[in-house]
Amino acid sequence: MAALLVCLNFVMDPMQMLKRYVVPYWINVMWLDLVTYLLHHHGHEDKLPWYRGKEWSYLRGGLTTLDRDYGLINNIHHDIGTHVIHHLVPQIPNYHLVEATEAAKPVLGKYYREPDKSGPLPLHLLGILAKSIKEDHFVSDEGDVVHYEADPNLYGQIKVTAE
Secondary structure (H helix, E strand, O other), rough: HHHHHHHHHOOOOOOHHHHHHHHHHHHHHHHHHHHHHHOOOOOOOOOOOOOOOOOOOHHHHEEEEEEEOOOOOOHOOOOOOHHHHHHHHOOOOOOHHEEEHHHHHHHHHHHHOOOOOOOOOOHHHHHHHHHHHHHOEEOOOOEEEEEEEEEOOOOOOOOOOOO
16 A cells, blocks of 8 residues: 555555645544544443453443434444444344444443434534543553543643633
8 A cells, every 4th residue: 555655655646646646535534533532431420430450341341331312323334323232232234233232222222322413514523522531631550440530730821811
């Protein structure tokens, strides 16, 4: 692949390669990072625990992920928001994830957190992302059941105030 890209740089103008390959590639990488972050970092009112050591199990690990509603994007990405059932039973094909999630909800009961509903565009996730970035900085090095904590010194002396 690297050799092909080098050859294309000679055949095409490097600026065209930047526009046609590099920029779309980085947009894709950023999108996948954002989706993965939101499925595993909560920004949730109920702080979900992270388990380590003897407290961790496959089931507990799967239940610390969240489903998200990505609006119209759900269908484009093969129901990417059905993440809990994907972690609990990864053998389920993507085209059965919605059905499997609906079937699992009564079994999971209080351990399933219904995602906030989206409009056509998942703009509600920006608030969740901002809250998570503000509050979920690290987990303690101590203990087998830990929660994300905020580091009050992370942003130094910068104070954001609404005027």
